[in-house]
Amino acid sequence: MIETAIKLANITFSYDAEEPQLKNLSLEIEKGECVLVTGASGCGKTTLTRLINGLIPHYYEGELTGELHLNGKNARELEEWEYGQQVGSVFQDARSQFFTSNVLDELAFASENYGLEAERINQRIEAVMKQNQIDYLKKRKLAQLSSGEKQKVAMGAVEVHSPEIFVLDEPSANLDNQGNAQLAATVKQLKQAGKTILIADHRIHYLMEVVDRVVYLAKGEVKAQWTIDEFRQLSKTALHSFDIREKQEVYISELLREENREPAFLALQNLTIGYHRLAPSLIKDLNLTLAKGEIVLITGENGLGKTTLARTLCGLNKEQAGSININGQMQTAKKRREKCWFVLQDADYQLFSDSVLNELLLGTKKTEENLVKAERLLKELNLWKLKDQHPATLSGGQKQRLVFAVGLMREPELLILDEPTSGLDAGNMRRVQRMIVDYANKGITFVIITHDLEFAKGFGRRTIQLEKAVSSKLQPSDLAVFK
Amino acid sequence: MKKKKTATLISKDYLTIGLYTVVGFVVMMVLSMATLPFMVWFYPYATAFVLFFTCPIYLLMAFKVGKKGTLLLFGAINGVFYAIMGTIYILPITLLGGFIGEVILAKTNGYRKLGPQTIAFTIYNLLYGFSNYIILAISADYYFKMMENTGYTDNHLEYLTDPFWIMISTVALIAAICLGCLFGYKLLNKHFVKAGVIKSA
Amino acid sequence: MKKSIDPRIQFLLLIVQSVLVLCAGMGQLILLNVFALFYLVYAGLYQTACKMGAVIATTVALYGYMLLSDQQWVKFLGFLCFLVLRFGPVIIMARVLQEVPTGRLMAAMQSLRLPKNFILTLAVTLRFFPIIKMENDTIQMSARLRGLSYSQPRNWLRPLQVFEYTFVPLMMRTMKIADELTASAMTKGIDCPDQRTSIYQTRLTSKDLILVAFFIGYMVCIFTFNFLEV
Numbered sequence: 001m002i003e004t005a006i007k008l009a010n011i012t013f014s015y016d017a018e019e020p021q022l023k024n025l026s027l028e029i030e031k032g033e034c035v036l037v038t039g040a041s042g043c044g045k046t047t048l049t050r051l052i053n054g055l056i057p058h059y060y061e062g063e064l065t066g067e068l069h070l071n072g073k074n075a076r077e078l079e080e081w082e083y084g085q086q087v088g089s090v091f092q093d094a095r096s097q098f099f100t101s102n103v104l105d106e107l108a109f110a111s112e113n114y115g116l117e118a119e120r121i122n123q124r125i126e127a128v129m130k131q132n133q134i135d136y137l138k139k140r141k142l143a144q145l146s147s148g149e150k151q152k153v154a155m156g157a158v159e160v161h162s163p164e165i166f167v168l169d170e171p172s173a174n175l176d177n178q179g180n181a182q183l184a185a186t187v188k189q190l191k192q193a194g195k196t197i198l199i200a201d202h203r204i205h206y207l208m209e210v211v212d213r214v215v216y217l218a219k220g221e222v223k224a225q226w227t228i229d230e231f232r233q234l235s236k237t238a239l240h241s242f243d244i245r246e247k248q249e250v251y252i253s254e255l256l257r258e259e260n261r262e263p264a265f266l267a268l269q270n271l272t273i274g275y276h277r278l279a280p281s282l283i284k285d286l287n288l289t290l291a292k293g294e295i296v297l298i299t300g301e302n303g304l305g306k307t308t309l310a311r312t313l314c315g316l317n318k319e320q321a322g323s324i325n326i327n328g329q330m331q332t333a334k335k336r337r338e339k340c341w342f343v344l345q346d347a348d349y350q351l352f353s354d355s356v357l358n359e360l361l362l363g364t365k366k367t368e369e370n371l372v373k374a375e376r377l378l379k380e381l382n383l384w385k386l387k388d389q390h391p392a393t394l395s396g397g398q399k400q401r402l403v404f405a406v407g408l409m410r411e412p413e414l415l416i417l418d419e420p421t422s423g424l425d426a427g428n429m430r431r432v433q434r435m436i437v438d439y440a441n442k443g444i445t446f447v448i449i450t451h452d453l454e455f456a457k458g459f460g461r462r463t464i465q466l467e468k469a470v471s472s473k474l475q476p477s478d479l480a481v482f483k
Numbered sequence: 484m485k486k487k488k489t490a491t492l493i494s495k496d497y498l499t500i501g502l503y504t505v506v507g508f509v510v511m512m513v514l515s516m517a518t519l520p521f522m523v524w525f526y527p528y529a530t531a532f533v534l535f536f537t538c539p540i541y542l543l544m545a546f547k548v549g550k551k552g553t554l555l556l557f558g559a560i561n562g563v564f565y566a567i568m569g570t571i572y573i574l575p576i577t578l579l580g581g582f583i584g585e586v587i588l589a590k591t592n593g594y595r596k597l598g599p600q601t602i603a604f605t606i607y608n609l610l611y612g613f614s615n616y617i618i619l620a621i622s623a624d625y626y627f628k629m630m631e632n633t634g635y636t637d638n639h640l641e642y643l644t645d646p647f648w649i650m651i652s653t654v655a656l657i658a659a660i661c662l663g664c665l666f667g668y669k670l671l672n673k674h675f676v677k678a679g680v681i682k683s684a
Numbered sequence: 685m686k687k688s689i690d691p692r693i694q695f696l697l698l699i700v701q702s703v704l705v706l707c708a709g710m711g712q713l714i715l716l717n718v719f720a721l722f723y724l725v726y727a728g729l730y731q732t733a734c735k736m737g738a739v740i741a742t743t744v745a746l747y748g749y750m751l752l753s754d755q756q757w758v759k760f761l762g763f764l765c766f767l768v769l770r771f772g773p774v775i776i777m778a779r780v781l782q783e784v785p786t787g788r789l790m791a792a793m794q795s796l797r798l799p800k801n802f803i804l805t806l807a808v809t810l811r812f813f814p815i816i817k818m819e820n821d822t823i824q825m826s827a828r829l830r831g832l833s834y835s836q837p838r839n840w841l842r843p844l845q846v847f848e849y850t851f852v853p854l855m856m857r858t859m860k861i862a863d864e865l866t867a868s869a870m871t872k873g874i875d876c877p878d879q880r881t882s883i884y885q886t887r888l889t890s891k892d893l894i895l896v897a898f899f900i901g902y903m904v905c906i907f908t909f910n911f912l913e914v
Contacts, residue, residue, distance in 0.1 A: 053871050059495070084873035096864035099804070099872075101811055105787030108883045112787075115878035122883055143814065157872075316825055337829055348856055349819075350826040352849045354673050363830045392678035392856055406830075494801055494874050495866040501805035502862045505812050506854065536847060543855055559802070560809060567695075567781065569702040569774025666844065674852050680859060 004069070005031040005165055005196035006052060011066035013047060013056060021047040023220040025066075031164070034187065034197040036207055039217035040243045040425045041397070045200035048217070049169045052198065054083030071164060085114060087165045088158030092173040092423070094150035102141045103134075103153055111161040124160045132156050132186060147302055148179030155186050166190060168199045172206060173423045176301050176451040177249070180206035202425050205249040205454075208232070216242055243427040250453035265292035265445055266414060270322035273305065273312045281320055282308050288464075292413075295436060295446040297456045297463040306449045310416045313447065314340040326413065341407030345419040347399035351391040356383055356402060359391055360409050370409075377405045381435070397428050404435070415439070417448045421455045433458045496548045497556070503544035504560045507537045530612045530652070531659035538663025539670050541604055542597075546671060546681050549594045554603060555581040561611075576614045580607035595682070601664040605657055612656050689727060690892045691784045691792040697723075697899055698777045704903060705770050713769045714744060715906045719899070720773040726895070727780045736776055743768045786811060791882035800880055808865065815861070816854075823853045 006029040014020040021044045029035050037045050050056040057064050058080035068075040070086055078086075088110075091097050100106045107128065111121045129135045134152055137145065145153065151171060158166065168187075172180050184206045190197055191210065199207065204214075214231045216224040224242070226234070232247065239247070271286040282305030290296055298306055311317045313324065315336030323330045326339065344350055353359040360374040378384040381401045386394065391402060400420065407415060417436075421429045433455065440446055450456055456463050492500075514533040545553050558581025562574030584603035593599025675681040701716065708716060717740050724733035743765045750762040786807050793803045827833035832849045839846045 055867055055870060059867055059870055079875075080870060081873045081875040081877075084871050084876075087871070089868070089871040091864065091868060093864060095815065096861050097868045099808055099811070099865070099869070100786035102785050102787075104883070105785055108787060110872040112881050112883065113873040113876050115876065115881050118881055118883050118885075121881070125883075311825070314829065316828060340829075342826070342829060344822065344826070348860065349822045349853055352827070352830075352832060352852055354677060363832055390674065390678040392674070392680065410830075492801070494804070494869060497801045497805045498808060498866045498869065499862045501809040502812055502858055502865075505809045506816060506858055509813070509816055539847075539851060540855070547859075556802075556805070560806065563806065566699065566702075567778050569698065569705070569771065569778065571699045571702050670848060670851065675855070678856075680856075 003031045004028050005033070005071055006198070007067075007069040008048075008051070009067040009069075011051065011064070011068065013051065013062055013064045013066075015060060015062040018062075021220050022051075025220065025222060027215065027222060029196060029198065031071075031196050032191070032194050033213065034191050034211045035199070035213045035215060036204060036211040037198060037200045037215045037217060038202065038204060038244055039223075040427055041395075042219075043217040044220040045217055046169055047220075049089070049167045049198065049200050052165065053087045053089040053167050054078065054080055058083075081113075084110065084163070085161070086163050087167055088161070088163040090151075090154050090158055090166070090168045090171055092170040094147065094154055094174070097154050097157075098142050098150075100142070103137045103139075103145075106142060106153055107157050107160050110157060114161060116161065121160070124162070128156050128159045131189060132159070146179075147174050148176070148182055151175060151179060151183060152186065155183075159190070164196060166195055166197045168197070168201075170201050170423060171199065172201055172203045177206075177453070178301060184210050202245055202423065203452075204245055205247055208247055216244070240426070243425055245426045245429070246454050250457050264289035265294070265327060266290040267325045267328075268322070269325065271312075271319055271324065272321040273308055273317065274320050275308060275317070277318065277320060285322070290445055290447070292445055293440050293443050295440050295448065295459055295461045297448045297450060297459065297461065299449070299451050299453065299456065299463060302451075307418060310342060310418060310447070310449060313414065313416060314342045316342075338410075339412055340414045340416065341410060341412040343400070343403050343407060343415070343417045343420065345422060347396070347403045348392075350403045350406070351399065354390055355388050356391060356394070357387040359402060360406055362406075364409065373409060377408050381405050396423065397431075400432075401435070408439070412444065414445050414447065417446065417450075419450055419452070420448065421450065421452045429455055430458065490550060492548070492550055492552045492556070496550060496553075499548055500544060500553055500556050501560060503540060503547075504557050507540040507544075507557075508561060508564055510540060511537050528652075528655050531655040534608050534612060534656065535659040535663040535666070538604065538660060539667030542600060542664055542667035543671060543675065543681070545600050545604075546595055546675075549682075551585065551589060551594070553594070554584040554588065554607060557581060558584075558607060558611075573611070573614060576610050577607070580610035583607070583610075597664065597668050601661055604664060605660045608660050609653065609656060613653070688784070688788070689780070689895060690886075690888055691781065691789050692796065693888070693892045693896060694777065694781050694784070697896070698774065698781065700899075700903075701777055702774050704907075705773060708907075710747075710766070710769075712906050713766075714740075716773045717769055717776075719902055720776040724776055724780065727783070729780065729783070732776075732779060736772070740769070740772060743772075787882060788884045790880075791884040791886050794880060794882065795886040804869075804874065816858075819857050820850070820854060823850065823857075 006027070008025055008027045011022050011025045012020055013022045025044075025048075037048060039045055047056065050060060051068060052070070054075075056062065070078070070083075075083075098106055099109055104125070107125045108121050111124065116124075129138065132152055132155070134149070134156060137149060137153065142150065142153065151174075171183055175183060180203070187197060187199070187207070187210050199211070201207070208228070212228055214226045214228065215222060216226075234247075236246075239245075266289065268286050268288040271288075272281050272284045273286075274281045286309075298309070300306060308317065312319055313336065315331075315333040315338075318333050324336065325331065331339070351359060353362045356378065357374060360377065361370060364370050375384065378387055381404065383398065383401055383405065386398065391399060394402060420432055424432065429452075436446055436448070437459070448456075511533055514536055515529075518529045518532060541557065544557070555578070558577035559574075562577035565571070565573040565577070584607045587603045587606070588594055588599055591599040593603075671681060701720075705713065705716060721733055721737050721740065724730075724736065747762060747765040747769075750765065789810075790803050790807050793806070794800075824833050824835065827849055828835065831839075832846070833839065834846045834850060
């Protein structure tokens with residue numbers, strides 16, 4: 001009997017009238033194998049996953065040639081809904097994977113679609129919950145879960161109707177280190193159960209103990225493949241040349257270090273913040289000083305108040321107690337809004353106009369001076385060629401730079417970035433690092449929220465870890481500022 | 484292999500319509516609340532004002548899906564929301580409005596054309612906006628009748644039942660929808676067509 | 685284990701209530717609200733019952749005050765009280781309906797033989813409401829920083845532009861979410877032509893029937909005998 005679970009032979013695919021995403025690609029994955037597919041952005045990883053779970057050609061249209069066999073069966077003979085019985089998919093964003101309001105229904109959803117009897121579904125749910133240790137989530141609503149728990153439920157939901165093949169597309173994108181570890185454990189379990197697993201991701205360190213093979217794609221072709229042992233032997237420089245991220249997990253302890261004190265530009269004194277005036281405080285009595293042009297990285301688990309801190313610094317939230325001073329003077333929320341800028345993880349929330357150039361000029365007077373400034377900024381950030389295009393047509397990295405540029409138009413003194421590198425490959429990550437360092441040298445102070453420790457390491461600057469600072473959490477402790 | 488494009492609604496379309504309808508509903512509710520304080524003087528125009536802003540949302544949805552059944556489903560979902568909120572009698576009205584609109588769209592094959600969509604949506608809203616108007620009028624009427632027993636009269640009652648004002652209201656409604664659709668169309672071209680997410684209008 | 689009322693019964697009661705409030709006099713309205721409070725307690729939403737109880741009590745008290753007073757503006761207050769009491773029962777029952785898990789709701793709709801796609805759409809849209817709020821909040825965050833938000837009064841002079849600045853990113857996000865959701869649905873077999881099953885049973889329990897009987901009895905009583913002459 002054929003043991004090949006997935007077989008791609010000479011697959012070429014392009015989305016409607018565009019460059020081919022996959023060129024003459026051939027790949028075989030055996031039953032029970034766990035394969036990591038990685039590569040630079042745009043290399044075709046996601047396209048590959050879509051081929052396997054049927055989204056191509058049934059959802060995304062384009063020109064497809066070549067043969068795909070799943071568990072021995074030719075994919076051309078499969079109806080769109082039949083894919084789901086053999087291939088289970090988990091995507092990055094839990095928000096757009098959930099159809100119901102609570103854990104139990106979500107776990108049952110796919111099986112119900114396929115017409116399984118209720119009793120069987122219930123049995124499967126019990127088994128999966130026990131296996132993944134999510135019993136305690138049984139009665140919960142999805143909205144109350146952390147991102148790690150959501151991802152677990154998403155995986156569980158696929159496991160309940162137990163397909164043979166699992167496809168995960170950048171599952172670690174929204175997870176912190178703890179979430180990654182949990183994810184790796186779940187994948188390991190699946191492997192032990194004999195499932196075939198394909199993971200497409202940039203972050204790879206959390207999978208080093210789990211995958212059997214690493215496949216490297218570039219421009220739609222398989223450029224290299226290694227068994228996990230071979231991969232472990234690869235040197236750092238080799239990885240660099242492939243634009244692959246680090247194999248080693250970066251530990252927070254490596255980043256916390258001493259810094260020389262320079263005159264303070266931004267000073268937080270006894271700052272206490274929360275969602276709004278009357279809400280329970282998330283962070284209490286924070287004391288922190290930043291110098292002009294300094295880059296500070298803030299990390300910590302999701303839900304501790306990093307985003308609220310960012311919003312408060314920016315002036316979008318009023319502080320509950322304490323003060324925020326710039327150059328010795330206390331700043332009200334309104335003043336802070338004028339001096340700060342905030343770049344979100346997803347640039348779609350921050351673009352309002354119909355062309356790149358207009359985006360920069362939005363909200364400002366259309367004077368000669370501003371036009372010149374806009375042109376200069378666009379050229380610096382490599383966006384001038386795109387000046388008439390609609391922002392929605394830009395790639396993720398371009399959008400991010402655009403939001404950056406919009407901020408720079410306002411000549412802010414403080415720039416806050418929220419997870420600027422989630423989903424970026426190594427090359428783009430380094431580009432972002434350079435950009436930040438450039439502007440820091442010009443005098444802008446940066447506060448960067450990230451749980452991408454590899455990224456943080458690349459700066460060699462001060463990192464702060466937020467510990468659980470509120471009594472409503474399990475372990476009470478203060479804000480840990482490691483020097 | 485290329486998949487055939489069907490002319491009937493598929494699950495992708497259902498979800499799209501559903502989500503957009505929700506956004507439209509929320510916008511409508513929020514704006515209605517915002518205009519509530521002005522209701523006393525503003526009443527004939529209030530509904531028109533609110534509906535103006537739901538036009539771009541509807542138009543975007545209609546152009547994106549571009550198939551028969553969009554308006555009907557839109558009406559059905561809205562109707563169900565109203566039913567859940569306690570005004571079940573709106574459901575048959577939205578269904579009727581949606582149905583008539585669909586007939587118009589089918590006859591002119593105008594799923595992606597501004598003109599037919601405007602007409603269809605206008606009719607839908609005339610039926611719907613009107614009913615809203617009437618219902619509030621009925622309940623206010625009832626209350627004030629009750630109040631007459633306790634000696635309180637109100638000249639605002641005239642606003643609600645005088646045929647002259649009803650006519651003004653209707654005209655305002657039609658104008659608002661037409662202008663709203665035009666506004667929506669401009670926005671569509673400026674942003675969504677340019678960004679390539681909608682096939683040209 | 686909370687007693688959960690069958691969603692179809694809930695919906696039925698909701699509809700009947702909404703018609704009844706139209707024909708109810710003031711006294712009957714108050715009693716309808718009392719029923720709604722009892723309903724809340726029965727459904728296990730004790731906290732909400734307390735809150736709503738307080739609201740209704742205040743409203744009734746205000747109404748009583750209004751009856752005694754002679755001032756014009758107090759009469760207007762009476763109208764507001766009337767509105768609260770009129771919408772009260774329905775809002776309360778809708779709130780109870782909100783607690784129904786999506787799967788149960790879908791199972792109930794399936795038993796009513798509604799088309800599968802329509803059921804799914806409804807379930808997803810109900811789930812989508814809080815998401816819209818979050819998305820909009822995030823958008824407004826950036827809008828405020830740039831001075832483009834509708835929450836800033838100086839922008840009220842340019843309503844069309846302000847609308848554009850909220851509308852465009854919100855629609856782009858909605859589109860993205862819709863796309864991702866439908867893709868995900870496809871991988872979960874949404875197009876499977878087989879009959880959809882559910883982990884919930886859709887039998888009407890005796891508890892449900894008792895509730896309906898009580899409801900009917902209660903309504904008949906308050907409408908035939910005018911308990912409260914208000």
